[in-house]
Amino acid sequence: MSEPVRIGVLGAGSIGIRGALAHLSIGDYADRVTLAAVCDAVPGRAAAAAEKYGVPQSFEDFDSMLRLGDIDAVTIGTPIGLHYEQGVQAIEAGKHIHFNKTMTTTIADADDLIERAAARGVHLVVSPGQMHRPHLRRIRRMVEDGSLGRLVWAATGAGFGVYHEKEGVRQGNDILSNINPAWYWRKPGGGPVYDMTVYGLHALTGVLGPVRRVTAVSGTVVKQREFRGELFDCDCDDNTLILVDFGGALFGFVYGTAAGNVVHSFGSPSFFGTAGSIVGETLNGQPFDYPGRERAAVDGMNAILPHYNERHSTEEFHVFEDIMQLVELVRDGKPTVSTAEHARHVIEIIEAAYLAAETGQTQELRTTFTPAPGA
Template sequence: MLKLGVLGVGAIATVDYGVLPNLHHIKDKVELVALADPVQERVADAAKRFGAAQTYDSLEAMLDGADIDAVLNLTPIPAHGSTSLRILEAGKHLATEKPLATTMADADAIIEAARAGGLQVVCSPPNMLYPTRIEAARLIREGRIGKVAFAKIRASHGGPASMMNWPTDPTWFYQEGSGPLFDVGVYGITEALGLLGPAKRVSAFSGITEPTRVVRSGPYAGKEITVTTDDNTLIMLDFGGGTFAVVDGTFNVNAAKGPRLEVFGRAGTLNLPNNINQNGGRTIDLFLLDAVGGLSGWIDVDLAHLEPAQQRVDKLRRALLVDHLADLVAGTAEPVMGAEVARHALEIMLMAHESARTGRAIELESSF
């Protein structure tokens, strides 16, 4: 049984699709022991709702006072690096929201601390644990669509300020140290890496679409936000051998109808839908040049065997992050969302901004 402490009980911890409402599905693996958050009313309410015996007002207090094996880090993006490092240095396994950190120095320190302590690290997003993503990777790996030429992945949405009834102040999403590339672009990058392997080079355009955003609805409706970090980034990744991918990381996609992910190979095309949860996560569209009898066409991919795993994903939602960590600690799973992949994704994001600033393609140093 993994004894868990949770750092941060904001939206991602407490909304219906978040972690805490869905931990009960893995109560045979994980015991929620403690919550830590500087807002006392918020942490007390979360403890009452989700059955945590202990509450603390800081990470340090929880590390000192709670009998826990692991910490789930749900702090805002700029705090990930420093807090995750403290968790590992205290000898606790780590599950953290994306990105792993915001600097390569912090990412390297996290990996070294985990290695030195023999600790497991799991970093969101969990996309490559979704059954259709696993199946798509298998189809590509087995050559069903032939040599991959390029992929297009749309990871963006309209941004928290544009969403209906965003529950908290979204200002920090638009400030230095955060932004859509770290918040949503990381999903598309992670999917590209999961399907195509490590990238070798990155090139990008990036900028601020509008200097001011206005919160559309919710408790902060009407608030004006000064945008101080890029809110519109388009990335091209070079995987070597003539294989490329295009990934977006913006707060400018208010709606879209096309596939979320398209992979174009010399022998066919593979599409995955926009919605990666619920019914939209149950289909793969596959076009083959020689689908049957020398004829080309779209074919039905039988995914019935994936249904039990998909139902599990539907239940766990964001708690899938903790589920994977528990399995790694127990030795019953192979790492999918490890720190090495997260560090590679981070370098891509950082070098995307550097590429946009300098106008040149940049060779990547990390891998996995």
């Protein structure tokens, strides 16, 4: 493909604005990608976004964008519970897709999307592309070269807190800044595991490889949440503790909770071996080296992703990075680590965890993926 990939943004909410529109509208990659259309179901939101970000076309329903939009690909930034159905629509319309996490909520749906995409000849790229991060690739190299001795266990996870009700983009009074986050607290697709733990799961499995077995306990602690003075019922699990078995007596502890954290950051697991421990970006308490470390210390981890330059804010830049991974896959056939197969494996872990919690039975996993080598 020699022309730029024409992108349609589905969902002009928090991530549609901060992860897609704000970055794509800069136009510094205009030879490779153009912002062609935007769609949102809230009346007036897509039109307002089109005006603010200079997008040629706007739509209020996805079907219209797929039929009438001058687009080659979509970036899906809607609530997680809608991703599967919208993914099917896009594939059947012959559009390449970038999915925000999480691609689906079930392994069956993930299988179906992967099969349909292959049959239709369209590409899928799935966030979060944690393994684009140089420090995680370096950790994988340390695991591969034995720097940690025999690996024993690892930990990752995230506490929900009140992140979504307090996001700055939701506190205004116009249609682009009063975005209700209540779906984050409802099934299907709500809760801290699909939303936040998914980063740590991509990093954990990206470093250690696929999981074989899963068990868990899970429940709901917070039954109502408040957003701008209104109360919303919550039925998603918000307190989930998961144990994963990589084989060879290597285990992982994974959590997605209403509150509380035991790891350095939710995208960077801790790894413990007989000869060393990694916590955050330290090995045995000392910072370890990786490409871009000095810059990351000043500007943050997003500033050392492959497509970053100073014209962009670092805010949600990892989402734009994954969109650019799709662009390069479509245009040049360049492989990416943000694969649907890796995402499917993580989705299987999550689904298996909920099933294990419900049944009391440890679950054997069936999917796998090929991790990127250490670097």
